[in-house]
Amino acid sequence: MRIRRAEADDAAALTALMKASAAYQGDYAGILANYAIDAAQIARDHIYLATDDAGRMMGFYSITIDPEPELDLMFVIDAAQGTGLGRDLFAHMRGVAAQIGIGEIIIVSHPPALGFYLRQGAVRVGTKAPTPTAAWERPILKLRVD
Structure with missing residues (x-):
């Protein structure tokens, strides 16, 4: 496995990987319906x-900085679930966050992924209320990365 920084021409493949996730089908599909990763x-x-x-692309993550550091996206293809790839990507994310000076990162979790983030050391600090695109409550976690 190789982990590298995404480039502009990866946008369509990142979007396709995200939208193919079984975790975002059915009731959860609405949050991604009009979402696409772009070059910007x-x-x-x-x-x-x-x-x-x-x-072949197997997974990805995205850290946003504004308004506060957040693990905005994290996806692993369905076929690689349970192989340790998510753990490896999360460890890489933690290292990148530390390198760019982030001491703590927020994670607004997809409810089925809560256990994964807790096992990685994140701590639940609250709940995000439903929104028009995410009609369910989502756990809010924090992770120390320094």
Whole structure:
């Protein structure tokens, strides 16, 4: 596995990987319905992707800085769930966050992913109320990265 910084021409593949996730089907599909990663987002945010030995995209994460540091997106392809790839991406994210001077990062979790983030050391600090695009409550967590 190789982890590298995303480039502008990765935008369509990142969006496709995200939208193919079984975790965001059915009731959860609405949050991604009109969302697409674009070149501006890739230039602005800290987006890193993992590829397998054949160069196939296996997962990615995105750190946003404004208004406060947040793990904005984290996806692993369905076929790689449970293989340790998510843990490896999360460890990489933690290292990048520390390198860019982030001491603490917010995670607004997809409810089914809460256990994963807790196992990685994040602490639940609250709940985000439903919104028009996310019609369910979402756990809010914080992670110390320094």
